[in-house]
Amino acid sequence: MKIFKYILFLILIFVIGGSIYIATQEGHYKIDYEETINAPQQMVYNEVLDLKNWEYWLPWSFTKIEFKNIKNDTIDINKPYLQWESSVIGDGNLTTHEALAYSSIVQQLKVENFLGESNGKMYWNFEAIAPQKTKVTWGIKGKKSFKDKLAELITGESTIEQLKPKLKEGLDNIEEVVLRKMNKYNITTEGVVQYGGGYYLYSSTSSKLSQISNKMRPIVQAIDAFMNKNEIEKIGNPLVVYNEYNTSNNSVIFSAGYFTSTQITTPINSNILSGKIPTQKALKTILKGNYKNLEKAWQKSYQYIEENRLEIDSTRHRFQVYLSDPDKVVNPAKWNTHLYIPIK
Template sequence: MKIIKYLFFLLLFAIIAGAVYVFTIDGDYQVEESKVIEAPDELLFDTVNYFRTWEKWGPWMEETDDMIITYADKVSGPGAYYSWKSETEGDGNMETVKVAPFSSIDQKITFITPMGESVSDVYWKFEKIEPKKTKVTWGMKGTQSFMEKLYWVIQDSTLSQSIKPMYAKGLNNIEEYVQERMEAYSISVDGVTEHGGGFYMYSATASDIAIIPEKMKQMLPTVDSYMYQNNLPKTGMPFTLYNEYNEEQGTAIYSVGIPTRDKVITPQESAVLCGFMPRQKVIKTTLKGDFKNLEEAWDKTYDYMAKNNLEALENGSPFEVYRVDPNIQPNPAEWITEIYIPIK
């Protein structure tokens, strides 16, 4: 009997000592992972902010095939909410508490466990490094209850060691998901139509074909600024007019312009001039997607002309109109460019 009592008191002492040890463990925790992703901050923010995308990149969704997700009516912005049930991953819910567009998102996550509900704060930070490069940080912080601390004491890994690899995997998944979205594009040869023409303000130059995009980025703000300073109304979207395009020599003469309502007399020394485009019969093609697909869109347009015995107007100047561009939409897959080739 004395041995039994001794063992009992020894066990009791071990339990008390263990409880004291667990009690003294700091329950505050913070876990985060960061990754630099080649994508605009607006697009990454929108992806995380919209809960229905989480099924596409969420790391825990890949761990099980029995997860049932239920969405509230609101799935983005403050008050957005979804919950999940899974025998292998457990049950829980997530709610967006606060957003600062394109820079941060604060959320609250609740895990429903046999020990009760465990609530933590989830945060996202989006730091623009370059126009198409963003540092994304995904973190979670909170305070563990006594039972939660006890649970992690008897595990092979800590809470941080368990969460960090999943966050890293999730950020990799976001990168793949967003880059796949940005690569999507479509080309539609819309056929013969009529372009209304009209007056436009423009800046012209000549350069190697390879640096046209770089030149356009310099020229368009110049035209835009001139129109703003002189209170000239914009009656259409920006465009590039190709006066000459010599693929053999790799050079081009072109103008970057913005439509305006009336004819404008500019000072003799002005770098921005006023031009007029006539009403004309054209072949129209629409590219939805990144500008890097423009070459294919032009090729398809000329192929269509050849198959349908359509001839380009001898003195006509083809042009591109940028209906939706990076200033309007951060996702390149949503950019819309219209190609017009004047025909006889």
Template sequence: MKTLKYILFLLLIAIIGLAIYIAVQPNEFNFSRSKVIKAPTPMVFNKVNDFKNWPDFSPWIEQEPNATLTYGDKTSGVDGNYAWKGEVLGEGNMKTTALEKDKSISQHISFIKPFESESDINWTFENTLEGTKVTWGMKGKQDFMTKMYTTFAGSIEENTAPDFERGLFKLDSIIDTDMKKYSIAVDGIKEYGGGFYLYKTTNANSTNISSKMGQQFGTIMSYIAQNNIQMAGMPLTVYNEMNNENGSIIMSNGIPVTEKIILPSGSEISCGYIPKTKSLKTTLLGNYTYLPKAWEKTMAYLGENNLEASDIKPFEIYTTDPGEVPNPADWRTEIYVPVK
């Protein structure tokens, strides 16, 4: 009997000691994980901001893809929300409470089943030289029952952080896939309306054409702004010479204007004119890196349909402003090859 009392006494001491140990554990938890995604910050922000995109990268929905998801009247921005219910996921909901466009998103998550708890979710988006640094964090309070659970099962960070890492990996993957989408359509013979344009001419090759275009357009845009000249369309490039053997080109990068502009003697900028003309038109929807494929398809169409290019030089028009459309897959470029 004395032995039993002694054992019970030791057990009581152990229980009290364990309770004290659990009670002195941190009252809050706070952790985050980060990943650099090679994509424009607005594109990454927009993907995370809309809960309808979450099934694509959520590590939890991946575990139960058939779970029931319910979306609120708003799914993006402040008050955007959705809820889930499933055998594996349990039941809960999430709501966006605050955001700073392209910089941060704050959310509140509530778990209802199999246990009740609440936490705060925080996202930050930082533009870097390598891309967008995305940080996904979670913080909340730990009551006694939560402390007891984490004492035996491991901390919330140990249990949840791997899911955050998986989610960021999937987010990176789907954005990369989205950015690589493209389509090329030969639209056939169309009539280009013609007009004046201010331009600069230079030579380039496949390695420096993008940087040279940027410099050329920047100089022309600056001149237009300084002289209050009215633009009449989106930037274009006229290809004066194209050497298929070594990939070198001579190009004129220009901005359409409403009328002929008389420029001062010695100006590095010139004013040109493209007449109204019939052209074979091709439309590329996608990154500019796919333009060689679009040109290849255009030239093949010319040959297959016995079309002969005229003396008017071929040109491209960049109808989408990348500053307003972050996803390269949505950039629209029109190719015109004037024909006889």
């Protein structure tokens, strides 16, 4: 009987001592991971802000995930809310509380599993380090419950050791998802149309076909500044006219500029000139997507001409009109470009 009492006493001492040991362990945690994602700041920020996207890149598996809006109790606004069920990490939810456009997001996190309830704060920071590069910091911080500390003791892994690889995996997944969205494109040949033509101001240069979109930007900007300075009205969007095309080395001489309402006389020594695209029949093709797909769009246009036995008017130049401003439309998949090949 005395032995039994001694055993109980030792067990009690062990439990009390263990509880004191666990309770005195570090009570707070903060873990974050930083990674550079090859995508514009606005696109990465929007990917994270829209909780409907999370199921495609979260590094944990779920049996059920649901998005909805909840009404804040004190402020009359809707707050994005994500709820999930998981046999791996436990059931939980996440609410977005603060969002500073393109810069930062703060969220409240709650997870319930067999060890009890755990609460934390999730935070995101986005910093543009180049037009197509964003430094992203994803972090979680909070206070450990007694059960959290016990779990660390049992598993032999700290909260930081458990979370850090997952944060990296999540950021890798975000980059993959965003790049997949950016690389989408569609080419549609609309057939022969009547193009109205018009006068335009332009400058010319030579380039590889793949570099046209990059080389035309400073030209267009210079012409835009010239037109603003001289109070000349711009009509429509920037255009590129292919003056010469060398298929052997895939190089072109092209002109880039803006349409004008009337013919404009420019200074004699100016490299900005006035030209005219006549009213004509032309095969029209629409590229929706990154300019790197322009060559594919031209190839599809010429394939359409061959298949439909159309005759190209070789006395006139093919041209393309840019309907999207990349400075305003950050997702290349949404850029619109119209291509025209003169037809007899």
